Amino acid sequence: MPTRLLAFAVCFAACPLLLADDLQPMPGEQIATRLQVTIEGDTPREVEVPFLLYVPEDYQATGKPWPLVLFLHGAGERGDGSEEQLPNVAKHGPPKQVAAGRQFPFILVSPQCSYAERNVPRGWQADQLQALLDKLEKELNVDTNREYLTGLSMGGFGSWRLATAAPERFAAVAPICGSGNPQEVAALVDVPLWAFHGAKDPVVKLESTTNCIDALREAGGHPRLTVYPEAMHDSWTETYDNPMFYEWLLGERLGE
16 A cells, blocks of 8 residues: 655745655655654554655666665754644754755655654654654665664754664764763664764753763763863754764764
């Protein structure tokens, strides 16, 4: 049975989000869409996940599998997935860069977290995100050895949580100004991880990241940590503007 996909046109000044009738990406464009996914468990349930989807300009021309980056936004970009609110996802990070005209050599998936998830540290639901990735692996030409995870603020928390829930899935993880559970991060001992934080962050304290990094190192991991001495909560702009960040991210793959 064909995947049921709802898509709609969204327009805003930086870059219009285009209409799609099914999960047929528009190379070089960022489209707004929603996909119905099944969350497995004792009582399987179906949910619709709204997200922005970008694929490279030569996605269809090459026929090769492409790396995929899953980007998790912060608390301020939550919404109901509507035509009015989904564009908020492009306020920061890679989807903002795409909206401004930047082209990336990877598939970019940027879901929107619901306002109903009011517990910011636990707002992103790992099972829902995994179900989305499972469906996208079937619908798109994804290199499953090169799936990457990054997010900022609430999305940084979500990156730690999702990575510890599915450490075998991601070739590399880059949480920004977030935090995880130091008692659980040993699951990431073999996962390339680069964390970022502002030393003067008044929203999520630096210790939120350093505690996890210390615990991961004690478990035998080799995570990287960048602390911006003068940065406050916004430690993501400098990170995502740094070409070396993407060079590192895309240089990692499972099994190496």
